[in-house]
Amino acid sequence: MAAPFPDDFLWGAATSAYQIEGSPLADGAGPSIWHRFAHTPGRVAGHDTGDLACDHYHRSLEDVALMAELGLSAYRFSLAWGRVLPEGRGAVNSRGLDFYERLVDALLEHGIQPMATLYHWDLPVALHERGGWLNPDSPHWFAEYAGTVFRALDDRVPLWITLNEPWVVTVPGYLDGQLAPGHRDLFEPPRVANHLLLAHAEAVAAYRALGRHRIGLAVNLEPQHPASPSPADLEAARRRDAFINRWFLDALVFGRYPEELADIFGPAWPEFSAESLAKIRCPGDFIGVNYYSRGLVRAAPEAPPLDAIRITPTDAELTAMDWEVYPEGLTETLLWLRDRYANPPLYITENGAAFDDPPPRDGLVEDPRRVAYLRAHIRAAATALEQGVDLRGYCVWSLLDNFEWAEGYSKRFGLYQVDPGDRTRRPKTSACFYREVIRSRGAAV
Numbered sequence: 001m002a003a004p005f006p007d008d009f010l011w012g013a014a015t016s017a018y019q020i021e022g023s024p025l026a027d028g029a030g031p032s033i034w035h036r037f038a039h040t041p042g043r044v045a046g047h048d049t050g051d052l053a054c055d056h057y058h059r060s061l062e063d064v065a066l067m068a069e070l071g072l073s074a075y076r077f078s079l080a081w082g083r084v085l086p087e088g089r090g091a092v093n094s095r096g097l098d099f100y101e102r103l104v105d106a107l108l109e110h111g112i113q114p115m116a117t118l119y120h121w122d123l124p125v126a127l128h129e130r131g132g133w134l135n136p137d138s139p140h141w142f143a144e145y146a147g148t149v150f151r152a153l154d155d156r157v158p159l160w161i162t163l164n165e166p167w168v169v170t171v172p173g174y175l176d177g178q179l180a181p182g183h184r185d186l187f188e189p190p191r192v193a194n195h196l197l198l199a200h201a202e203a204v205a206a207y208r209a210l211g212r213h214r215i216g217l218a219v220n221l222e223p224q225h226p227a228s229p230s231p232a233d234l235e236a237a238r239r240r241d242a243f244i245n246r247w248f249l250d251a252l253v254f255g256r257y258p259e260e261l262a263d264i265f266g267p268a269w270p271e272f273s274a275e276s277l278a279k280i281r282c283p284g285d286f287i288g289v290n291y292y293s294r295g296l297v298r299a300a301p302e303a304p305p306l307d308a309i310r311i312t313p314t315d316a317e318l319t320a321m322d323w324e325v326y327p328e329g330l331t332e333t334l335l336w337l338r339d340r341y342a343n344p345p346l347y348i349t350e351n352g353a354a355f356d357d358p359p360p361r362d363g364l365v366e367d368p369r370r371v372a373y374l375r376a377h378i379r380a381a382a383t384a385l386e387q388g389v390d391l392r393g394y395c396v397w398s399l400l401d402n403f404e405w406a407e408g409y410s411k412r413f414g415l416y417q418v419d420p421g422d423r424t425r426r427p428k429t430s431a432c433f434y435r436e437v438i439r440s441r442g443a444a445v
């Protein structure tokens, strides 16, 4: 198959600060809510924390060499807000910025385009103690942080992402409490979501004043399919589609929330003024798409406020996260974005799978299931490209096995295995496969 990928298509891999760096308090960095959450007993599997993670803080240049070995044309990483502004606002910690400047310079030396995410869930504790994302000032705090980073790095970073997966920040963070800061509340999520959207808009406005490249938001998307043709399941799938897929994107692109959200949150859903709705309308220059699987949905009155739950199919292949391997859903998602939001420029900012990989043999880790997953999903992206989707890049989640949030290090998404003892990186066969895909500009899938 002559792959449809253009020559300037970006082939990348993605990571995030708290998941790979370690040394969360080094060189003057201020603690994040994930540092505090991971150190709270019972919150993370195996009592794992990001204290060491992949030790990327000390091995960043070694890791850039791995990226060059793969032939990556882009690398998506995030900055830890607390390294740059230990108190979240005010004094800049130059040694924190220095780490990211060294990383960016090394990437550019190897011809790898930096794709920088400003916020990948690690809010400084100092801001959380002022209410965090519940505080109406949080968009201004974020814009101040964003401006600081733009001034330091925009001369070298061509692609910016403001927030990673605001839905995950909002729902597991404030509704069901699985992720930091671990709140379980019905009234907080709608307000947190609105502040995150305002924060995105204020950062984009700050960027327009001094930036010369492109900036967007990265969202987790998951097509919702009813588990049965019953009206109740169809209705449940539509509600979950609004809740996961349309909540942030409709706000961003249309400046309005899907009407299902007022039904879902009931009295907890605020009256948003026309003025505040106008402010959150901020599509940016592209949409970052994080795709893993689809949701198979049944009605569930026993599971408020959504009254719908995702079920695990019995007859499908599952990853170690119990997520169905469903590559068609990536094509469906990309075509849906093309049709609903008028064919915006897109980057797949995350796609990958966790499997229980075997130990290395002669320095190589055999991971045929991840090779099959990546092959199928790159093909699914090619199908969307052939149908006119403006897809400009693809990032594998993740470059390295890393700290998978509440699952700790037990769930491994990396192209490289990271030795649990001495953190040695060892390639998996999926790394060799991906190198071939990049070398052949997609023809090798």
Ligand SMILES: OC[C@H]1NNC[C@@H](O)[C@@H]1O
Binding pocket: 016, 019, 165, 290, 350, 397, 404, 413
């Ligand atoms: O669960 C896999 C990934 N999903 N998106 C956000 C990342 O931080 C996760 O590791």
Ligand SMILES: [Ca+2]
Binding pocket: 026, 027, 028, 029, 083, 084, 093, 094, 095, 096, 097
């Ligand atoms: Ca620092």
